[in-house]
Amino acid sequence: MAKKKKRVKKKSANSSAAAPRKKKKKKKVAVDASPTPRKKKRKKKVRRVAESQSEAPSNGAQANGAPAKRKRRATAQTMAASQRDISVSxxxxxxxxxxxxxxxxxxxxxxxxxxxxxxxxxxxxxxxxxxxxxxxxxxxxxxxxxxxxxxxxxxxxxxxxxxxxxxxxxxxxxxxxxxxxxxxxxxxxxxxxxxxxxxxxxxxxxxxxxxxxxxxxxxxxxxxxxxxxxxxxxxxxxxxxxxxxxxxxxxxxxxxxxxxxxxxxxxxxxxxxxxxxxxxxxxxxxxxxxxxxxxxxxxxxxxxxxxxxPSSTDKLPPEPKEILPHPYGVELGRLASMLEEAKGMTVSQFLTGSFSRVTPSVSRKICEKAKISTRANSTRLGRQDADALYHAIQDTKISNPSTDCICPIGEELILKGLHQVVPGEFYAAATRPPSVYRGNPFQIEVGLAYGGAAPAQNVSKDLLNELLDETDARTCRQFLVNTFNGMGTEAADKILKASKLGTRQSPSKLTPKQRAALLDSMKNVNISEGQSMNVLRLANRVPLQFQHGACAITQSVIGNNWRSYGLTQSRGSLPKGPVSIMVHIASVWVPFTSESKEAVASYPEIQKELRLGLQAVGRKLGMYLRRRLKVRQQTDRREVFLRYLKEVSTAVSEINGAKRDDLYEQLVKVAKKRTADADMVMDDRGRKLDQEMDLGDNVLIVDPAESEHHINRVAAVEGDEEE
Incomplete structure (x- = not known):
């Protein structure tokens, strides 16, 4: 009986524990029994929430409160069925x-x-x-x-x-x-x-x-x-x-x-x-x-x-020869694949037969550093042996690859090509000695043209009308900058100001009168100082015309200090002036930034050679401009002398009674002697030249007045140290 009583007590305890919850529910019902009109809406909302909560388990949730199992959208089998290879085309x-x-x-x-x-x-x-x-x-x-x-x-x-x-x-x-x-x-x-x-x-x-x-x-x-x-x-x-x-x-x-x-x-x-x-x-x-x-x-x-x-020479460039890859340019994975493919060869035979500039003595040094026998079978080497061989190659001194696999244009042909197409009064060219990046030989050539009429000044009326009809530029300034090489925003603004056109005016909506004014301004306005340098980029004799900013050539031109060579340049921009520069990289494998082959990648070795090549032609230009400035100053000085010599000779003859004409001739001789630099003809190093001298193939100076040119043969540029 005691046990039964205890059980009854337990039940009553349980029932009493649950009682408060029942009372709360009754209270809610009691409250909701006589609702006001506003509380009816709230009641409906509460019921909807309760119904949605009660329906939740039926949508996949378990009764014990465990998270619902979501149905998979795809399985490994369905994904595998949709997978296939893609052709390159x-x-x-x-x-x-x-x-x-x-x-x-x-x-x-x-x-x-x-x-x-x-x-x-x-x-x-x-x-x-x-x-x-x-x-x-x-x-x-x-x-x-x-x-x-x-x-x-x-x-x-x-x-x-x-x-x-x-x-x-x-x-x-x-x-x-x-x-x-x-x-x-x-x-x-x-x-x-x-x-x-x-x-x-x-x-x-x-x-x-x-x-x-x-x-x-x-x-x-x-x-x-x-x-x-x-x-x-x-x-x-x-x-x-x-x-x-x-x-x-x-x-x-x-x-x-x-x-x-x-x-x-x-x-x-x-x-x-x-x-x-x-x-x-x-x-x-x-x-x-x-x-x-x-x-x-x-x-x-x-x-x-x-x-x-038409061609300016009847000689073909020398045929470049095919070479073996250089060990420095081969990565570990490629080396392991080459070892697997070299069947029936010892390691020494593999190294001397698969790479350029690897002689038997060099292969022996490589094997000693890698702790591999020179007679070991190359196909039996494991991944660790290939790794050791790779690091031994990097630690061994190996001469640069042969350069007969590349064919530069040459300084003489660069000068001929530039003079034939680009107008100017001074031309210079420089060819750097061959160098290597990642085991690939390459060579940098630079040509420069200074002066001459801007391309915009040679445009005919019909051509300008065609260009205006074809352009998709939104403004006149954009049309001038995008259409004509070397046309900077400063030069474009000068032309538009002279023609009384707005910089944001649409080029396609210009009237015939406005087009005539634009043509007149393009021909007569002096824009030589407002021009920006025109950069011609070439890779293996192929012009590169897009992605200028992403190219190592353009970056090197902008990074060069052109102010020391007599040109004006703002920080982070191309120099100003009537200058065209051509940069050519010749290599067995030009490192393009993409498959479209529009820009050259920035390797440190390539950037260094670009900088030295640009400095070489820059020095020649600086010497020419300094000498030209000196000649101009002496010419102005002579003109001042000649302007007043007649008056001076007349005054002196009145004082001492000497003949006026004799005095004038003597004073003219003295003036010419004092301003002898005005008659100077110069070479690229600023040295005085006789006009009758036989000249050579590194610098081309064109007389703008007489359209005669002189070519000066100079020795290889000395002092390649960086400035």
């Missing part, structure tokens, strides 16, 4: 901006650039003086047909579809020698862009000999498989017979071809925009003529205007 079709096809204007330039680069490489490798035809034709509102032909060796039939219809296919990627192309992407990517934007196939005709048939293909690229798709000749192209029969076939089918013994022509129709001025096709061809004086260019623009750039 499919990737670049979606990311064409990486290759320079991010806008119609650049697309036109990139297409022509890639085709011209291929033509120049083919002609030079075959030992043929290049002759190239560039034809641009407008077929619609924003559609252009581009045709580029060369007189090169031609292409074999089976190779044509692969070269023009497959990305990452070529002969230059694995060779360490100077060439314009590197990756095997350019021309096939241009064709892919044309197919994407117009649907028209790439048309190629190539001939290897007069006696053999020409091969004609119309291609598209299968982006999913990165393979060419031949559209004509039942999938095999068309062979055009040689002679008169072939000429009739070409004419009948409207195939574009300039009759040559051999060569290749590619025609691409694409969505593009043609403009003149800075960053245009016209500027690219002009700079190509400067960097390649052995090339003859024939250019037909969309307006029907023709322009020829």
């Amino acid at each position: 499919e990737f670049f079709a979606k990311n064409r901006h990486l290759l320079g096809f991010d806008n119609p204007r650049k697309a036109l330039l990139t297409t022509i650039k890639e085709a011209v680069d291929n033509s120049l490489d083919a002609c030079e490798e075959a030992g043929i003086l290049p002759e190239i035809w560039v034809h641009i034709e407008q077929t619609g509102g924003d559609r252009y047909k581009v045709g580029i032909q060369d007189n090169g060796p031609g292409i074999l039939k089976k190779q044509i579809p692969l070269i023009f219809g497959k990305l990452l296919y070529g002969s230059k990627f694995h060779r360490l020698r100077q060439s314009r192309g590197q990756q095997g992407i350019g021309i096939s990517a241009a064709g892919m862009y044309g197919v994407q934007t117009t649907g028209k196939p790439i048309k190629i005709i190539s001939k290897v000999s007069v006696r053999k048939p020409a091969h004609y293909y119309e291609l598209q690229i299968d982006t999913k498989r990165n393979q060419p798709k031949i559209m004509n000749g039942k999938g095999d192209g068309v062979d055009i017979p040689p002679g008169e029969k072939g000429s009739k076939y070409i004419e009948k089918h409207g195939i574009e071809w300039v009759e040559e013994k051999s060569g290749t022509r590619v025609t691409i129709e694409l969505q593009a925009k043609y403009t003149r001025g800075r960053g245009s096709v016209d500027e690219y061809l002009e700079q190509t003529a400067i960097a390649n004086p052995h090339v003859t260019l024939h250019y037909l623009d969309p307006d029907g205007g023709t322009r020829d750039y």
Whole structure:
């Protein structure tokens, strides 16, 4: 009975513990039983919240309060079913901006650039003086047909579809020698862009000999498989017979071809925009003529205007030789792969046969530092051995690679090219000795032109009207700065002020009277001090026209102290004055910042050589400007003397009774002797020269009045120490 009583007590205790909660609920009900009109709304809200809370467990929550299990949106199996490989052509079709096809204007330039680069490489490798035809034709509102032909060796039939219809296919990627192309992407990517934007196939005709048939293909690229798709000749192209029969076939089918013994022509129709001025096709061809004086260019623009750039030399540049990679330029992963591929070779044989500048004695030193036998089998070395070998290579002194794999333009040809295209009164050139970055040899060349009329002063009325109609600039200042090389904002403001135009006025809305005023100001306003330096960047003889600020060349030009050479320069900007500077980097592997090959990466070794090359031509310019200033001062001084000598001689003759004419002649002789520097002819070091002296090939001084030039041969620039 006692036990039962205890149980009853426990129950009552439990019931009493739960009682307060029941009372609270009753109170709530009692309160809600007689609600006011305002409290009814609140009651409904409370019920809705309670209902939603009561429904929560049914949506996946467990009754004991555990978190609800959410349903997976995807599983490993469903994700694996959607995963597949991506071809390189499919990737670049979606990311064409990486290759320079991010806008119609650049697309036109990139297409022509890639085709011209291929033509120049083919002609030079075959030992043929290049002759190239560039034809641009407008077929619609924003559609252009581009045709580029060369007189090169031609292409074999089976190779044509692969070269023009497959990305990452070529002969230059694995060779360490100077060439314009590197990756095997350019021309096939241009064709892919044309197919994407117009649907028209790439048309190629190539001939290897007069006696053999020409091969004609119309291609598209299968982006999913990165393979060419031949559209004509039942999938095999068309062979055009040689002679008169072939000429009739070409004419009948409207195939574009300039009759040559051999060569290749590619025609691409694409969505593009043609403009003149800075960053245009016209500027690219002009700079190509400067960097390649052995090339003859024939250019037909969309307006029907023709322009020829004849070659200034009949000598081909020396053929660069292929070299083996330098040990300093090989990374650990690449070294391990090379060891695995070197079957049947000892470590010593591998080192001497796979790398340049590694002799048997050098390979022995490397093996001693790595604690590896020279007779060990290279394929049996493990990852730790490869790591030890890699660090031993870095610690061993190895001579720089051979430089016969690169081919600089040369100082004489730089002067000829600049003088032919860039107006000026003083020209200088400097070539730095070869250097190395990451085991890759490279060489820096710098050319400079000073003086001459600004490009804006040589513009005709018709050309200015065409440029104003074509421009997409929003303001007149932007039009002048973006269209004309070397035109700074200061010079643009001078021109606009003289023509009474606003800097923010739209160039497309100018009246004929305002256009005439602008042309008059461009021709008559002195903008030599308001100009900014025009920088021509070249890599392996190819002009670089975009991404100026991201390029190591532009950064080095801005970082150089041009004030010490007589030019004005603000901090962090290009110097002012009528100056054009050309910088060329030649290398077996130019370190571009992207696949579009528009800017050079900033390696410390490259920046150092750029700085020294710029200082070399800067010293020559500074000496010339200082001497020119001295000549000008002495000329002004002589003019003052001559202005008053007649009065002085008259006064003296009245005092002492001497003959006036004799006194005047004697005073003129004294004045000329005192101002002899006014008659001075100088070399690049500021030394006096006789006009009859036989002059050479490092500095070119042009007399603006007589249009005569003198070339002064100077020894290699001494004192390459940094300033």
